[in-house]
Amino acid sequence: MNTRLVVIGGVAAGMSAAARAKRHNPSLEVSVFERSGYVSYSACGLPFYISGVVKDVTGLIARTPERFAADGIHVHLKHEAIAIDPGAGTVAVRDLATGTLRDVAYDRLILASGAQATRPNVPGAHLAGVFTLRTVEDADAIKAWLAVQKPRTAVIVGAGYVGIELAESICAHGVDVTVIEAQDQVMPSLDADLAAKVQQTLEDMGIHIQLGARLTSFVGAGLVGDVVARVLGRMSGEAPRMSGDLLRVREVVTSTGSLPADIVILGGGARPAAELARAAGIALGATGAVAVDAEQRTNLPEIWAAGAVGETYHRLLKKPIYFPLARAATLQGRVAGVNAASRREAAGSARFPGTLGTSVVKAFGLTIALTGLTERQAKAAGFDAANVTVTSTSRAGFMPGSERIQTRLVFENGSGRLLGAQMVGGDEVAKRLDVVAAALQAGWTAEDLAEADLTYTPPVAPLWDGSLSAATLAARQIQR
Amino acid sequence: MNTRLVVIGGVAAGMSAAARAKRHNPSLEVSVFERSGYVSYSACGLPFYISGVVKDVTGLIARTPERFAADGIHVHLKHEAIAIDPGAGTVAVRDLATGTLRDVAYDRLILASGAQATRPNVPGAHLAGVFTLRTVEDADAIKAWLAVQKPRTAVIVGAGYVGIELAESICAHGVDVTVIEAQDQVMPSLDADLAAKVQQTLEDMGIHIQLGARLTSFVGAGLVGDVVARVLGRMSGEAPRMSGDLLRVREVVTSTGSLPADIVILGGGARPAAELARAAGIALGATGAVAVDAEQRTNLPEIWAAGAVGETYHRLLKKPIYFPLARAATLQGRVAGVNAASRREAAGSARFPGTLGTSVVKAFGLTIALTGLTERQAKAAGFDAANVTVTSTSRAGFMPGSERIQTRLVFENGSGRLLGAQMVGGDEVAKRLDVVAAALQAGWTAEDLAEADLTYTPPVAPLWDGSLSAATLAARQIQR
Numbered sequence: 001m002n003t004r005l006v007v008i009g010g011v012a013a014g015m016s017a018a019a020r021a022k023r024h025n026p027s028l029e030v031s032v033f034e035r036s037g038y039v040s041y042s043a044c045g046l047p048f049y050i051s052g053v054v055k056d057v058t059g060l061i062a063r064t065p066e067r068f069a070a071d072g073i074h075v076h077l078k079h080e081a082i083a084i085d086p087g088a089g090t091v092a093v094r095d096l097a098t099g100t101l102r103d104v105a106y107d108r109l110i111l112a113s114g115a116q117a118t119r120p121n122v123p124g125a126h127l128a129g130v131f132t133l134r135t136v137e138d139a140d141a142i143k144a145w146l147a148v149q150k151p152r153t154a155v156i157v158g159a160g161y162v163g164i165e166l167a168e169s170i171c172a173h174g175v176d177v178t179v180i181e182a183q184d185q186v187m188p189s190l191d192a193d194l195a196a197k198v199q200q201t202l203e204d205m206g207i208h209i210q211l212g213a214r215l216t217s218f219v220g221a222g223l224v225g226d227v228v229a230r231v232l233g234r235m236s237g238e239a240p241r242m243s244g245d246l247l248r249v250r251e252v253v254t255s256t257g258s259l260p261a262d263i264v265i266l267g268g269g270a271r272p273a274a275e276l277a278r279a280a281g282i283a284l285g286a287t288g289a290v291a292v293d294a295e296q297r298t299n300l301p302e303i304w305a306a307g308a309v310g311e312t313y314h315r316l317l318k319k320p321i322y323f324p325l326a327r328a329a330t331l332q333g334r335v336a337g338v339n340a341a342s343r344r345e346a347a348g349s350a351r352f353p354g355t356l357g358t359s360v361v362k363a364f365g366l367t368i369a370l371t372g373l374t375e376r377q378a379k380a381a382g383f384d385a386a387n388v389t390v391t392s393t394s395r396a397g398f399m400p401g402s403e404r405i406q407t408r409l410v411f412e413n414g415s416g417r418l419l420g421a422q423m424v425g426g427d428e429v430a431k432r433l434d435v436v437a438a439a440l441q442a443g444w445t446a447e448d449l450a451e452a453d454l455t456y457t458p459p460v461a462p463l464w465d466g467s468l469s470a471a472t473l474a475a476r477q478i479q480r
Numbered sequence: 481m482n483t484r485l486v487v488i489g490g491v492a493a494g495m496s497a498a499a500r501a502k503r504h505n506p507s508l509e510v511s512v513f514e515r516s517g518y519v520s521y522s523a524c525g526l527p528f529y530i531s532g533v534v535k536d537v538t539g540l541i542a543r544t545p546e547r548f549a550a551d552g553i554h555v556h557l558k559h560e561a562i563a564i565d566p567g568a569g570t571v572a573v574r575d576l577a578t579g580t581l582r583d584v585a586y587d588r589l590i591l592a593s594g595a596q597a598t599r600p601n602v603p604g605a606h607l608a609g610v611f612t613l614r615t616v617e618d619a620d621a622i623k624a625w626l627a628v629q630k631p632r633t634a635v636i637v638g639a640g641y642v643g644i645e646l647a648e649s650i651c652a653h654g655v656d657v658t659v660i661e662a663q664d665q666v667m668p669s670l671d672a673d674l675a676a677k678v679q680q681t682l683e684d685m686g687i688h689i690q691l692g693a694r695l696t697s698f699v700g701a702g703l704v705g706d707v708v709a710r711v712l713g714r715m716s717g718e719a720p721r722m723s724g725d726l727l728r729v730r731e732v733v734t735s736t737g738s739l740p741a742d743i744v745i746l747g748g749g750a751r752p753a754a755e756l757a758r759a760a761g762i763a764l765g766a767t768g769a770v771a772v773d774a775e776q777r778t779n780l781p782e783i784w785a786a787g788a789v790g791e792t793y794h795r796l797l798k799k800p801i802y803f804p805l806a807r808a809a810t811l812q813g814r815v816a817g818v819n820a821a822s823r824r825e826a827a828g829s830a831r832f833p834g835t836l837g838t839s840v841v842k843a844f845g846l847t848i849a850l851t852g853l854t855e856r857q858a859k860a861a862g863f864d865a866a867n868v869t870v871t872s873t874s875r876a877g878f879m880p881g882s883e884r885i886q887t888r889l890v891f892e893n894g895s896g897r898l899l900g901a902q903m904v905g906g907d908e909v910a911k912r913l914d915v916v917a918a919a920l921q922a923g924w925t926a927e928d929l930a931e932a933d934l935t936y937t938p939p940v941a942p943l944w945d946g947s948l949s950a951a952t953l954a955a956r957q958i959q960r
Contacts, residue, residue: 042938042943044943045876045878045938048878048879053879059877327933330943352931361937362939367940371935398522398540399528399534427939428907431908431911431912431914431915431935431941433935434911434932434941435914437932437935438915438934439922441933442919444922451811451833452921453795453836455839455851456524456807457840457841458528459533459842460842460847461840461911461914463810
């Protein structure tokens with residue numbers, strides 16, 4: 001009998017794992033169980049589906065279940081893994097359409113159940129019109145609410161990457177948007193002065209921002225009609241709502257006051273969907289996510305984990321963190337897939353090299369990208385860190401259309417080693433930041449980057465690109 | 481008495497050297513002698529000044545002689561170094577305005593006389609209307625000819641980077657442009673199939689291309705008026721023309737036929753302005769350019785060289801080549817400046833780490849970038865090289881405005897080490913290529929690049945950027 005690989009979860013990590021495993025070992029029997037109605041979709045694309053920039057949800061789907069089936073991978077949509085029995089080598093799976101439960105036997109298991117959106121523990125968090133966003137169904141529910149309820153006011157909870165993208169998505173529907181954030185700046189992962197620039201851009205575009213605003217409650221008023229309730233219930237894929245839930249949200253109350261809100265989207269705070277793992281005896285790390293080694297193995301034999309359900313090793317911090325990002329999820333999925341598909345103790349098993357936390361968001365024309373550590377993070381991790389900031393141009397300064405880019409480099413005194421970068425500017429900052437991400441991976445000093453042989457031509461790139469100017473300045477300022 | 485540093489040539493390498501030397505050792509007496517009427521200008525910006533995209537020549541000037549003077553650097557414009565006497569420690573300098581000659585004493589000398597445009601040795605090469613392009617004066621002469629003579633047809637000689645930029649510059653004036661190239665493809669530094677794509681784009685934009693066309697002669701007809709002749713003579717900064725030169729170019733004859741041409745620009749073939757050095761006993765390398773070590777020293781004591789007058793060490797070929805590029809020139813100038821400004825045998829002298837030949841051109845909306853070696857170059861250098869090519873998108877494929885990018889990676893079988901890349905697409909290919917340039921500098925294998933933690937967000941960068949997809953494919957195809 002062929003070896004049976006079961007994959008729980010079919011988004012970035014799960015489908016990468018399944019595809020890579022099957023390619024690595026075509027004799028493998030690969031089954032994927034996914035709770036939602038879609039696999040292999042771009043979760044990062046959902047805000048652009050909500051805004052209408054992406055018209056059709058099929059655009060977000062990299063490969064359909066039919067395509068996977070043609071490659072010999074069996075995808076089971078709307079099937080939820082309820083429990084794992086490592087001793088018996090089975091997963092209890094519920095068919096959400098029929099409610100039937102069955103045990104699926106595995107020889108090897110990859111846990112890629114992702115993250116789950118969390119609702120804050122405050123009154124009214126389950127009112128109709130208060131949304132989370134993880135799945136295509138969530139996005140469809142938000143779109144339906146926008147279309148049917150025609151909200152005039154929206155509150156986005158959380159001013160991180162997703163919150164800012166969602167502010168633009170909802171603003172695109174002509175809704176008056178307020179973003180509330182418990183911390184004292186937008187984009188808490190960014191340095192405060194750069195975050196202030198982002199905030200200014202958002203405010204210039206008509207978005208209201210309330211900082212230091214902790215959620216107290218959601219207040220409802222008026223019932224949604226039965227039809228809407230049914231549509232929303234079906235679309236969101238959530239359990240049937242209690243009658244009290246059919247009250248419509250009307251107001252968000254925070255530590256700083258109260259705001260009208262015809263729609264609320266909870267933009268922050270996903271946590272690993274690790275309860276299934278914990279209950280099965282799979283060890284969690286200090287972050288609460290599944291602990292894995294470089295081969296994506298859990299503590300239990302024959303069980304690997306990948307993506308947002310688990311921790312991610314950080315190349316610079318040299319320890320696991322919880323920071324679910326699509327690229328790491330995809331790479332981890334591949335590693336888990338190759339290893340789960342290999343003969344036991346096979347030579348050349350795949351290893352996940354770690355993340356740098358490289359991330360980027362574009363909203364309202366502004367692109368913000370970062371990689372590695374901020375100075376604060378670096379100091380907290382024990383580095384003797386310093387930083388430099390330069391303003392450069394996207395093209396040669398004399399070319400029309402040249403835009404300003406702010407680049408901050410964080411480096412270690414003594415060694416001069418680069419530790420991180422933040423950039424704010426137009427679209428072009430993403431790939432400029434990637435050069436620094438490569439430099440971090442290579443363990444470069446500021447001098448190494450300063451002398452890099454990068455492209456230069458006036459209409460596209462200046463002679464002294466921001467990373468080069470910043471590295472040159474940093475090299476001069478390193479305290480030996 | 482303070483140490484006297486003399487710098488010959490005041491464009492990228494020379495002014496970097498002068499500025500860096502003065503900063504490194506403020507007591508230094510720094511003098512720069514520049515043959516043309518401008519220093520510190522962007523030679524790479526000249527095609528955009530000719531096209532009119534850059535309106536004012538002052539935009540091309542990074543720092544004026546007055547700014548340099550304020551920093552204690554004495555700039556002498558229109559002063560040509562005629563001879564170096566290393567024994568006496570003097571440079572004979574001619575004031576081109578007055579014709580007077582004087583000896584300038586130096587303690588240390590940096591040779592940054594750049595490259596000189598060459599006219600082919602064929603009949604008519606000195607006809608009025610046949611231009612080269614190195615200096616602001618050359619660009620002014622071309623602009624004057626365009627304005628006064630209103631040419632209908634133009635021939636650009638050479639389909640390399642400069643030739644293609646010039647095709648666009650001249651086309652912008654409504655002139656019918658033909659580019660002739662002796663080799664059998666445009667962009668000879670690019671692989672033939674990618675070059676064919678560039679050619680197609682040029683042809684789609686109405687540019688005529690003639691490949692395998694070797695120059696035979698230029699044919700003149702009709703005299704330019706005295707006023708025009710004087711204006712052009714003055715602008716070009718060339719020696720007064722003989723009366724026969726005042727014949728206007730009308731036709732270009734090549735091995736493949738004859739072409740009407742009211743203006744001709746020689747876009748290729750610069751050679752090092754190294755005659756001055758050779759005559760002084762400074763050793764030239766096999767390429768004909770001045771030989772330098774990693775500290776930019778020539779064979780003679782107290783004499784350094786930087787930029788297009790000299791050779792450039794190639795990081796991958798591990799030998800000097802002649803490939804004058806602005807970024808290398810600037811870095812070499814800095815190295816020469818620091819070293820010439822340091823006490824003899826000072827610790828920590830600066831070193832130029834070498835070039836990867838990273839280059840990029842944008843014309844007619846297409847951006848073409850390359851770094852490192854092509855497969856052909858790599859094989860010629862003894863590498864067991866192979867390549868992969870992928871087509872990727874500039875954004876997530878589902879986002880509107882996503883453009884196609886072709887990426888070719890060259891790698892070494894066995895080690896998997898990356899050797900080079902070529903990319904063709906929109907503006908965004910330049911910074912994408914830079915990631916590969918960083919990878920080459922770091923000595924990465926295809927696997928190293930495949931697992932790089934690069935930015936991803938749908939509106940700006942796809943999950944699998946071209947370099948990542950290509951590296952992943954390459955990692956699979958490496959022959960061990």
